[in-house]
Amino acid sequence: MDQRISFITLAVTDLDATRRFYRDGLGWTPEIDVPGEVLMFRTGERLILSLWDRAACEAEVGTLMSGPGIAPLTISHNMPSPGGVDEVLATAKAAGAPHVQEATQRDWGGYSGYFSDPDGFRWEVAFNPSPVGDIVLP
Numbered sequence: 001m002d003q004r005i006s007f008i009t010l011a012v013t014d015l016d017a018t019r020r021f022y023r024d025g026l027g028w029t030p031e032i033d034v035p036g037e038v039l040m041f042r043t044g045e046r047l048i049l050s051l052w053d054r055a056a057c058e059a060e061v062g063t064l065m066s067g068p069g070i071a072p073l074t075i076s077h078n079m080p081s082p083g084g085v086d087e088v089l090a091t092a093k094a095a096g097a098p099h100v101q102e103a104t105q106r107d108w109g110g111y112s113g114y115f116s117d118p119d120g121f122r123w124e125v126a127f128n129p130s131p132v133g134d135i136v137l138p
Contacts, residue, residue: 012117070122084127
C-alpha cells in the first residue's frame with residue numbers, strides 16, 4: 001500500500017450550511033457539488049476534502065459515533081508566516097465560524113490558532129517552522 005491519503009471525508013449534519021461556510025464564507029471552489037449529498041474540494045495535489053451528508057454517510061459506512069465534545073481530530077492549514085495565520089482566522093470568523101481561538105506562540109516553536117466549521121470540526125491554522133513547515137507548504 002502506498003504511503004498517502006487521497007480523501008478526508010467528514011460527515012456533516014447540514015450540507016447547505018457547510019456549503020455556505022466553505023464556499024461562500026471561506027471562498028473555496030468545489031470540485032464536485034451534489035446538493036443534498038456531497039461537497040468536494042481539492043485541497044492538495046492529489047487530496048480531496050469530502051463533506052458528506054451525515055445520513056448518506058451512515059447509510060454506506062454504518063452508524064456514526066456522536067456525543068458531546070470535540071471530534072478527536074484536527075485538520076491543519078499551514079501558512080508561511082504568523083501574519084498569515086491571523087488573516088485566515090479573521091476570514092473564518094467573518095465566514096461565521098462558531099468557534100475561533102486566537103493564535104498564540106506554541107511550546108513546539110510555532111504559532112497557531114483554531115476555528116471550527118458548522119459541524120464543530122476543528123481547523124488548526126499554523127505557522128510551522130522548519131523542517132515541518134518546509135514539507136507542508138507549496
